[in-house]
Amino acid sequence: MLLISCPHCGPCDETEFHCGGEAHVARPHDPAALDDAAWGAFIFMRNNPKGQFNERWVHAAGCRRWFNMVRDTVTHRILAVYPMGSRPPAGLGHLGAAVVEDAQ
Amino acid sequence: MKQRFSAFTLLRNGLSWHENWQRQWRSPDPKPAYDVVIVGGGGHGLATAYYLAKEHGITNVAVLEKGWLGGGNTGRNTTIVRSNYLWDESAALYEHSLKLWEGLSADLNYNVMLSQRGVMNLAHNLGDVREAQRRVHANRLNGVDAEWLDTAGVKEFCPIINTSPDVRYPVLGATLQRRGGTARHDAVAWGYARGADARGVDIIQNCEVTGFDIEGGAIVGVQTTRGAIRTSKVGVVAAGHNSVLAAKAGIRLPLQSHPLQALVSEPIKPVHDCVVMSNTVHVYVSQSDKGELVMGAGIDGYNSYAQRGSFHIIEHQMAACLELFPIFSRLRMLRTWGGIVDVCPDASPLLTKTPVAGLFINGGWGTGGFKATPGSGHVFAHTIARDEPHPLAAPFSLDRFTTGALIDEHGAAAVAH
Numbered sequence: 001m002l003l004i005s006c007p008h009c010g011p012c013d014e015t016e017f018h019c020g021g022e023a024h025v026a027r028p029h030d031p032a033a034l035d036d037a038a039w040g041a042f043i044f045m046r047n048n049p050k051g052q053f054n055e056r057w058v059h060a061a062g063c064r065r066w067f068n069m070v071r072d073t074v075t076h077r078i079l080a081v082y083p084m085g086s087r088p089p090a091g092l093g094h095l096g097a098a099v100v101e102d103a104q
Numbered sequence: 105m106k107q108r109f110s111a112f113t114l115l116r117n118g119l120s121w122h123e124n125w126q127r128q129w130r131s132p133d134p135k136p137a138y139d140v141v142i143v144g145g146g147g148h149g150l151a152t153a154y155y156l157a158k159e160h161g162i163t164n165v166a167v168l169e170k171g172w173l174g175g176g177n178t179g180r181n182t183t184i185v186r187s188n189y190l191w192d193e194s195a196a197l198y199e200h201s202l203k204l205w206e207g208l209s210a211d212l213n214y215n216v217m218l219s220q221r222g223v224m225n226l227a228h229n230l231g232d233v234r235e236a237q238r239r240v241h242a243n244r245l246n247g248v249d250a251e252w253l254d255t256a257g258v259k260e261f262c263p264i265i266n267t268s269p270d271v272r273y274p275v276l277g278a279t280l281q282r283r284g285g286t287a288r289h290d291a292v293a294w295g296y297a298r299g300a301d302a303r304g305v306d307i308i309q310n311c312e313v314t315g316f317d318i319e320g321g322a323i324v325g326v327q328t329t330r331g332a333i334r335t336s337k338v339g340v341v342a343a344g345h346n347s348v349l350a351a352k353a354g355i356r357l358p359l360q361s362h363p364l365q366a367l368v369s370e371p372i373k374p375v376h377d378c379v380v381m382s383n384t385v386h387v388y389v390s391q392s393d394k395g396e397l398v399m400g401a402g403i404d405g406y407n408s409y410a411q412r413g414s415f416h417i418i419e420h421q422m423a424a425c426l427e428l429f430p431i432f433s434r435l436r437m438l439r440t441w442g443g444i445v446d447v448c449p450d451a452s453p454l455l456t457k458t459p460v461a462g463l464f465i466n467g468g469w470g471t472g473g474f475k476a477t478p479g480s481g482h483v484f485a486h487t488i489a490r491d492e493p494h495p496l497a498a499p500f501s502l503d504r505f506t507t508g509a510l511i512d513e514h515g516a517a518a519v520a521h
Contacts, residue, residue: 001414002406002414014416019406021360041356044358044449045358045505048347048348048359048360048407048446050409073361073406073407074408074409
């Protein structure tokens, strides 16, 4: 079981959280301009790294707020927790192909 | 010449204290070049090599396995075999597989201990009932045996199940596939390995693929921890590590790797002679020939390559199990483990060519790959040998995530993926 430090509530059991998959996947600015392959890539293609992974979690049974995490998918060690809309701490994680000029 | 297994050889070797059995497959060093290289020595990869040799006459084949044969998901699943899928494409593929299962022990001269003891999928609410009955009709139209049982029928088929109307999720009925059941998971890997080896396939363990050599958009070889191997065709069948390998060839796959956990109880006398699966309370339970109850449920929600998951998943499936089978409440659980499954967005597999000529991928089986082992290998061997998809594999191409022709078995299959 993971012990996850919610940025708002502090450390809580994993059972209070829900994993929302890869972080920093930006919705295309002009979806109508994409061809099928680019749209399919946005909908279906996600990074699946063995190692550091940037992912979103929501504290569903707590403050119900979303946040980002960098977690190692081999050791399960949580390397960083950082707010939605911000970039990961320097040197952590791998941003996906679809990322993200507009993560402010 | 490979020794054939029979009552006579069993008796003869018994007389010499079972000390003179042949090794079942060789452990050759890799040759510098092969016609086909299969990456991944689990059931699907070994089956692919076997059918390449048997059906297509391609015997200059290597199976590269980074660990030991069947040490991944082939050795970690709950051994359930069935074909009662909703959609036409899935039903055709899994039924093809089930038909191969039915002749597999004779075909391989290896007892895979297929036990067609019947698989029940329970319905606990009106939505379940409607979905299940729809699936029964769809199965029958596709030539897959399926029956609908009411609550009394469930109790008759599996007397130890709790059919009281007073529980939180009462059993309102079930679908039953009598041809479904269980098989011996290790024997499947070993049987295919022995059969492939006898036809000339080199099975090379402790040999990890570290990269692909690609020239002009076509595969020309693989790099491994035991040196470079030249080849013009590579089949990647690496389950949870498919994304990692595909990335080495510059290909993105719509896969996410998750832990899937299972557990067994201490062995007890025969008490449960069928397979019970419940989507709603979410557990599946059968009893192995050794007497252990074998249980599993859903994946952990996060991505992982760690072959272990979180304990609350186990707690949840035990709660579900005890709701269905109060008789098991004083059993002790012996061990739990996890395997890494690669899940597609539509919970259907990938059996596909790729943008790299000569590179083929067989993956995305998610939580339901074991039952598909023979069929998967059979159609994937065809796809590799002919360089075009087998008709049953064609709907499972990578293209479907561009065209939108998904095979959405999430929730449509008999148990959640």
